[in-house]
Amino acid sequence: MLASIRRAGTSDIARIDAFHHRCSPAGLHRRWGRTRVAIRDIERLLAAGTTWLGLDATGQVTAVATAGRLSGEPRVVDLGLQVADAQQQRGIGTLMAYHAAAHARSSGAHTLSVYTAASNTPMLRLLHRLGPATQTPHGSHVDVRVQLKSRRTPSGPPPTVSLTFGSRPSPPHPPPLQRRMRRLPTGSRPSPVTA
Numbered sequence: 001m002l003a004s005i006r007r008a009g010t011s012d013i014a015r016i017d018a019f020h021h022r023c024s025p026a027g028l029h030r031r032w033g034r035t036r037v038a039i040r041d042i043e044r045l046l047a048a049g050t051t052w053l054g055l056d057a058t059g060q061v062t063a064v065a066t067a068g069r070l071s072g073e074p075r076v077v078d079l080g081l082q083v084a085d086a087q088q089q090r091g092i093g094t095l096m097a098y099h100a101a102a103h104a105r106s107s108g109a110h111t112l113s114v115y116t117a118a119s120n121t122p123m124l125r126l127l128h129r130l131g132p133a134t135q136t137p138h139g140s141h142v143d144v145r146v147q148l149k150s151r152r153t154p155s156g157p158p159p160t161v162s163l164t165f166g167s168r169p170s171p172p173h174p175p176p177l178q179r180r181m182r183r184l185p186t187g188s189r190p191s192p193v194t195a
Contacts, residue, residue, distance in 0.1 A: 002062060002092045005099055008051040012061075015053070016042050019061040024085045030120050031082040045080065050103060054083070054096050062087045067100040067112075076111045076145075077104035081123070094126055101130050105148045112146040 008016065017039060020028065025035035032041070045051060049068015056062050063083040070078040079100050083093045101112055112130065116123050118140055127133050127144045136143045 001056060001090070002054050002087075002095065003057040004055050005052050005096065006055065008046060008053045008064070010043070010046060012053060013039060013042050013046070015061050016045075016064055019064060019084065020082075022084060023082065027082065027085050030117060030123075031080065049078070050100075052096065052099060054092055056087075063092050063096050065096040065100050067104050071113060073111075073113075075109050076113050077107070077109040078113045078115075079104075081114075088122070093122070094129060097126055097130060101146070101148060110148050112148055114144045114146075115141060116144065118142045 017037070020037040020042075023031075028035050028037060045064075045066055048070055049066050051064065051066040053061050054063030054065070061084075063081070065082075066080040067077045069076065077100075079097065081093055081096055081100070083096070104112055112127075114123065114127055115138075118124075118137060124135075124142070124144065127146055130146045130148075132147045134145050136145075
């Protein structure tokens with residue numbers, strides 16, 4: 001279960017490396033296109049954009065998400081996302097993706113871009129929950145573009161879902177997430193990022 005999301009830095013390289021060692025070869029291949037991730041890949045990931053760690057109650061990394069301007073296209077942010085195999089299908093990837101999308105939107109981006117395998121059905125479903133999406137096939141892969149201008153999503157969780165952290169306002173690095181969710185008016189969702 002996800003307990004918190006926090007921004008990653010170079011001091012987290014060993015934790016991210018340990019996370020990748022716990023992921024299955026199939027999971028790594030869906031995210032990276034290969035079954036091993038080197039330290040230099042993690043360093044590039046951290047340098048390429050903003051990276052967040054999804055942590056469980058013990059502080060172990062259960063998910064990693066990165067949003068960065070890799071394509072060089074103005075106002076387009078590329079998303080990379082991986083959730084530990086044992087933690088998939090629990091909403092962690094969706095929460096991390098919403099977090100990354102909100103960050104991208106607040107930094108002026110209008111489009112979130114993901115290049116993934118056309119067979120990566122969970123990721124494709126997740127992306128369509130974020131907003132209006134288009135897909136451009138490239139052989140066995142697909143380039144998915146999610147429009148961030150719209151705060152309404154056509155399916156999945158409503159865009160007004162926000163985590164509740166108790167009675168105090170959410171600090172920049174939230175305390176452990178609770179299972180409760182509450183609905184807020186459209187446009188007031190806080191910045192809440194597989195494969």
